[in-house]
Amino acid sequence: MKVLILQPTGSQKVDGYVRWSCELIRKDGQQVRSRDVLWFEAPEHDQAALQADDGEPFLIAALMQAMKEARDIEVRGRVSKMLLQNLEEYMAFWVATAPKVFSSVQISADMVSVGIPDSVAGDPLGTEAAMAAFSGGLDATFLAWRHHTGRAGWRSRQIRFFVMLSGFDIQYNESAHVDASMSNAIQTLGSIGASLKTLRTNLRKVLDVPWNHLHGTALVACMHFYKHQARTMLLGSCEKYDDLIIPWGSSPISDPLLSSSSLRVIHDSAEFSRSEKAAGIADWPAGQAHLRVCWLASNPGGNCLKCEKCLRTMANFASQGLPVPSSLGGSEAYLNKYIFRTKLRTQPQEAEWRAIAAAGVGRKKSLWQYWVPVMLAFSKLRRAYYVATGQGARAGVNR
Numbered sequence: 001m002k003v004l005i006l007q008p009t010g011s012q013k014v015d016g017y018v019r020w021s022c023e024l025i026r027k028d029g030q031q032v033r034s035r036d037v038l039w040f041e042a043p044e045h046d047q048a049a050l051q052a053d054d055g056e057p058f059l060i061a062a063l064m065q066a067m068k069e070a071r072d073i074e075v076r077g078r079v080s081k082m083l084l085q086n087l088e089e090y091m092a093f094w095v096a097t098a099p100k101v102f103s104s105v106q107i108s109a110d111m112v113s114v115g116i117p118d119s120v121a122g123d124p125l126g127t128e129a130a131m132a133a134f135s136g137g138l139d140a141t142f143l144a145w146r147h148h149t150g151r152a153g154w155r156s157r158q159i160r161f162f163v164m165l166s167g168f169d170i171q172y173n174e175s176a177h178v179d180a181s182m183s184n185a186i187q188t189l190g191s192i193g194a195s196l197k198t199l200r201t202n203l204r205k206v207l208d209v210p211w212n213h214l215h216g217t218a219l220v221a222c223m224h225f226y227k228h229q230a231r232t233m234l235l236g237s238c239e240k241y242d243d244l245i246i247p248w249g250s251s252p253i254s255d256p257l258l259s260s261s262s263l264r265v266i267h268d269s270a271e272f273s274r275s276e277k278a279a280g281i282a283d284w285p286a287g288q289a290h291l292r293v294c295w296l297a298s299n300p301g302g303n304c305l306k307c308e309k310c311l312r313t314m315a316n317f318a319s320q321g322l323p324v325p326s327s328l329g330g331s332e333a334y335l336n337k338y339i340f341r342t343k344l345r346t347q348p349q350e351a352e353w354r355a356i357a358a359a360g361v362g363r364k365k366s367l368w369q370y371w372v373p374v375m376l377a378f379s380k381l382r383r384a385y386y387v388a389t390g391q392g393a394r395a396g397v398n399r
């Protein structure tokens with residue numbers, strides 16, 4: 001029998017940080033095949049915490065790795081029954097939508113807790129205090145502004161704090177990038193009086209699951225270290241309800257299935273396209289001025305102004321008849337210059353550019369807008385070629 005044992009090894013303080021670790025032990029029958037250490041780390045002053053026997057963040061983080069290897073999971077710690085119930089459904093979702101990649105596995109835990117933790121007693125549903133991850137990108141910025149201005153109606157929440165995570169797009173040891181992104185985020189959030197905490201992890205170093213699939217569980221696992229301060233996390237949407245890409249690491253179908261009795265996960269803003277989100281922050285100058293959307297920028301904390309993501313975000317604003325923010329070059333010049341060499345590599349990218357083309361219909365066209373249908377046609381051809389030659393993963397078809 002193949003198993004993945006999750007053995008939390010507690011916390012330790014090093015240089016002003018607290019680190020929580022968990023050993024990932026792969027066993028084939030009686031033989032230990034490998035041992036890795038997964039860790040999460042936060043500055044002491046941010047008051048992140050995790051009860052010593054809590055196995056939930058490690059289980060959520062490692063779930064897709066175990067599913068990919070068809071290994072049953074044994075958690076040497078405590079997990080809530082609600083999380084176990086939800087994760088079975090979460091696995092059912094992935095097995096149905098990506099059957100070539102993932103298998104359903106058995107999960108067992110040393111202790112299964114039932115009911116709502118005592119610490120939520122003052123808030124029976126445990127949902128009013130909210131938190132959200134903040135990367136500085138358009139989705140997170142829109143989410144922050146939407147809730148700050150009460151535009152989410154009854155769903156509007158006072159977000160107690162935001163958390164910037166490193167170890168995902170920014171590597172945790174790239175301190176110049178981390179510091180510059182933090183500084184940008186603090187200026188954005190400071191303008192609405194919101195505070196920012198941080199957390200870093202080596203998750204992507206020890207887990208070998210495509211990021212397209214992993215990012216939902218990765219985000220939720222990280223936020224567990226702040227759940228004693230807020231029992232609900234808002235997870236900003238990627239695609240709009242009418243344009244969902246399935247399977248994808250985060251969606252309104254799967255994200256709520258990562259909720260446990262101590263942390264509720266809400267997928268937020270899926271009624272908006274990315275271009276509509278751009279329009280949604282048109283009245284927030286600080287939000288626009290410090291957008292950080294780029295994964296490639298060589299200037300720390302900035303945007304390269306050439307890559308697909310940078311160009312797409314410029315187009316999100318321009319297609320709504322809005323000026324391109326200064327953080328993205330301040331005009332359509334970069335779009336007009338670089339769009340001709342942009343390749344779309346995933347289906348969500350295609351969906352986003354299709355929506356941008358639709359949003360611009362009826363307005364006077366800029367040069368770049370004539371190229372979008374051509375870019376989409378090339379992308380379809382490329383995907384068809386890769387699928388036909390058995391290289392679907394190269395075109396983002398990794399089901």
Ligand SMILES: [Zn+2]
Nearest residue numbers: 294304307310
């Ligand atoms: Zn870029």
